[in-house]
Amino acid sequence: MSVEAAKLSLDKSNAVAKRKKIVSMVVINAIIVMASLIFLFPLAWIIISSMKGQLDVLKNPLAIIPSEFMFVENMKEVLRRAPWGVFYKNTIVVALGILVAQLCIGIPAAYAFSSFKFRFKHFFFLFVLARLLVSGESLLLPTYLIINGMNLYNTLLGIALPSFASAVCIIIFRGAFLEIPKELKDSARIDGCGDFKYMLVVGIPMIKSRIIAFSITSLVYQWDSYFWPMVITESVEKRTLAVGMAYFGTQAESASEWGLTMAAAILVIMPLLLAMVFFQRQLVNSFVTSGIK
Incomplete structure (x- = not known):
């Protein structure tokens, strides 16, 4: 019992x-x-x-x-009132240009901080960390003066140039490179692999998921960027989608055309929505598997 x-x-x-x-x-x-x-x-x-x-x-x-x-x-009325094709082209050029520049600058810099020993290394990395404490708005005036002094006012390069170097990019990829086992790098050195080749052939493939995650974040941020593109441009032909929404608002025949405004918002966010629908699994996997296995 x-x-x-x-x-x-x-x-x-x-x-x-x-x-x-x-x-x-x-x-x-x-x-x-x-x-x-x-x-x-x-x-x-x-x-x-x-x-x-x-x-x-x-x-x-x-x-x-x-x-x-x-x-x-x-939608027909929205397309009639503003040159959305120009806004799309400018946004794609700026967002992709910034992403390519951030990866080309951030990955080698992150690899240097994670793998090399050089004088004032920690001081320079603290300088990169300090950049995160400074808001972009506080740098607006000096950035505007520099870009204007370079005769890049009202140009797509003037919009993109201040974002070419990203402290967030360097910090994320430095952490990713540090997670790679040192034994793997030692084995590559024995096989005659130099630092540059090791970074390209071994390092970058191993942090691929981290690169995808950062790329998604960067593209979405630049796609929605409004304040700096508005400040540094004046002609309609050089404006991006976020600023184009403001331009569309100035073409309104009344103060509260909410139906047209929401249709314009759909036009702006549609590429991001389609990307989420078709690449949802890849997006989730890139954030979930962002570590080194």
Whole structure:
């Protein structure tokens, strides 16, 4: 009887633990769903509002189904009022140019900080860390004076040049290079692999996921960048998408064309949304597997 009682008690405790696990999973999933709905609500409101006419947005701002679908008409009007093709081209050129420059500067600098011993190494790295403590707005005036003095005002290079060197890029990749086992580098040296070849052939492939994660962050940040491109440009032909949204607002015939404004916002964020839809698994894996295996 004692053995049977012990088995019965064990079965009851297992059942209780199983029920608790199920309840905790249900609660966690419910919290995740609620948080997802909260974060997705602004995007859903933008999409729904872009399908409404002006009066419909003002009368029924929270209505899920528009009384009349006006998305095609709104998009045609948005495309008529601003040169979105120019804004797209400028944004792509600036964002990709900045990313390539950041990788070409940041990866060798990070490798040098992680692998070489040189005078004032720690001082220079502290200088890189200190850059994170300085906001971009506090450097606006000296940066503007330098770019203007180089005759790069109102140019795409003037927009991109201040972002070519990234302290965040150097710090992230330095940590990634430090995670590579030293035995691997010693083996490469025995095989006659120099530092530059080792960085290209061994180092960069091993931190590939970290590079992808940083590249995604950089592209999204530059895609949404507004303040500096607005300051350093004056002609419509040199402006990016974020500044183009402001230009579109100045072409409005009334102060509250919310349907057209939301359609323009969809036009701006559509490439990012499509990238998330088609490359979601790759994006998640790049952030999850950002360490060295």
